[in-house]
Amino acid sequence: MDQVFKALADETRRRLLDRLHEENGQTLGELCEQIDMTRQSVTRHLALLEAANLVSTVRRGREKLHYLNPVPLHRIQERWIDKFERPRLRVLGAVKRQAEEAMTDKPTFVYxxxxxxxxxxxxxxxxxxxxxxxxxxxxxxxxxxxxxxxxxxxxxxxxxxxxxxxxxxxxxxxxxxxxxxxxxxxxxxxxxxxxxxxxxxxxxxxxxxxxxxxxxxxxxxxxxxxxxxxxxxxxxxxxxxxxxxxxxxxxxxxx
The missing domain is CATH 3.30.530.20 (START domain)
Incomplete structure (x- = not known):
């Protein structure tokens, strides 16, 4: 959980998760087009997200595709929200659904x-x-x-x-x-x-x-x-x- 909260605390990393929420299965180059920083910096941010298990990767030929992994977000929900009997946040459900949506030429579901x-x-x-x-x-x-x-x-x-x-x-x-x-x-x-x-x-x-x-x-x-x-x-x-x-x-x- 410490790694997850650390990863979510940074605005750039939240923006990268937003980009994957909008379109899952992007390459480093596609993500860099939407983030105003060097490829090296984006790579470091993605490495922290992957270490926190918020992003998973799949190699397809020479490409490395990045996918939003909703599991840690749901664990946060179960630990910090459900035990207080609050309604489930719709945004987490939307993140999970988006994580399962992909183009037909990309992996459809990654767990x-x-x-x-x-x-x-x-x-x-x-x-x-x-x-x-x-x-x-x-x-x-x-x-x-x-x-x-x-x-x-x-x-x-x-x-x-x-x-x-x-x-x-x-x-x-x-x-x-x-x-x-x-x-x-x-x-x-x-x-x-x-x-x-x-x-x-x-x-x-x-x-x-x-x-x-x-x-x-x-x-x-x-x-x-x-x-x-x-x-x-x-x-x-x-x-x-x-x-x-x-x-x-x-x-x-x-x-």
Whole structure:
């Protein structure tokens, strides 16, 4: 929280967050066009925002795209606002919605979380069928080799897969890329969305970045936002405490 408040205390850094709120997924050059200072100075401000987890980055070829990450803002809300039973600030909801909006040629949803674990354990939690069943309510089944099929199979014994796709990138324990689609669309890879898991050491913990792109419409973006927040919270609890959350987050009514 100290890093978040320090980052928000500077007017320039607040302006950079405003620019990303207006248009998410900008390059350094695009941000510099709107800030009257040198690239080096803007880079330093962005580094502080990234250290505070207010900005996350995704590389796309030679470009480095910057995304507003609303998670620390919501933690401030939960700690300093909700406990006093004040109404939720609409502006925070607007920031979150804007963070999930992106152009069709850029990642649609980016979520960053930090987990007290190792890259190997995080990888296994994403790919081991029994572990995914414990916190996701589905078994992720595949041999996880590039080009292989994977399936998101219900745990009720029916054998029904609600999501299927192809493993397009697999570099244990740092990076996993899969396409996602309905079972009937399995052969139509072009119509699938794509999910990338980047798993990186961050000191003694792990930084997990989930990028979900090529979503079809606003409804899918909203589903991705709520779905990933719930699943990754459950994953974090399992790895850090040895058990998932006492209630499945996606089954608890909001509000």
């Amino acid at each position: 960053v979380t930090y987990i007290a674990s190792t890259p190997e354990k995080v990888w296994d939690a994403l790919t081991d069928a029994d572990l995914t069943a414990a916190y996701w309510g589905h078994r992720n089944e595949s041999d996880w080799r590039p080009g292989s099929r994977w399936a998101h199979v219900r745990t009720d014994g029916s054998g029904i897969a609600d999501v299927v796709g192809t493993v397009t990138g697999s570099e244990r324990p740092t990076r996993l890329v899969t396409t996602w689609g309905a079972p009937g669309e399995e052969g139509d890879v072009s119509g699938h969305s794509r999910v990338t898991f980047d798993i990186r050491p961050h000191g003694d913990i792990v930084r997990l970045t989930v990028t979900h792109e090529d979503l079809a419409d606003e409804d899918e973006r909203a589903d991705a936002a709520s779905g990933w927040a719930a699943v990754l919270s459950n994953l974090k609890s399992l790895l850090e405490t040895g058990r998932p959350l006492p209630q499945e987050p996606w089954l608890v009514p909001s509000g």
